[in-house]
Amino acid sequence: MVYFFPVCFCCLSPWQKDAPTDVCWEHFPLKDIANVKTPTLILVGGNDEWVPPQQSIDLYRALKSDGVPNRLCVATRTGHGWQELRHRLFQMNIEMEWF
Incomplete structure (x- = not known):
C-alpha cells in the first residue's frame, strides 16, 4: 500500500x-478506518497528483474488508477534478444513482 x-x-x-x-x-x-460505517462513494482521477489514486484504492479495499458499502470510480487520463465532458456526465450519473 x-x-x-x-x-x-x-x-x-x-x-x-x-x-x-x-x-x-x-x-x-x-x-481510523475501523470507525467508518457510512456508505462511501469514492471518485478519483487516474492521473491525480494531489491525491494519489492508490489512496482511493486502499480506502475502497479497507471499507470493503470492513463490510462498509462503497463504490470506487476512477476516471482515466484525468487529474484532480474531472474535466472531460464524458467524465463529468459519468460523475453526475454516478452521484444521482448513489444518492
Whole structure:
C-alpha cells in the first residue's frame, strides 16, 4: 500500500531516521478506518497528483474488508477534478444513482 503523508512541520518523511512518526501517524489516512460505517462513494482521477489514486484504492479495499458499502470510480487520463465532458456526465450519473 502507498500512502501520501503530509509533510510534517519538521520537513521529514516518516521513513527518515528520527522522523516524528507520532505526528505522521496522526495524519495517516486510514488510521481510523475501523470507525467508518457510512456508505462511501469514492471518485478519483487516474492521473491525480494531489491525491494519489492508490489512496482511493486502499480506502475502497479497507471499507470493503470492513463490510462498509462503497463504490470506487476512477476516471482515466484525468487529474484532480474531472474535466472531460464524458467524465463529468459519468460523475453526475454516478452521484444521482448513489444518492
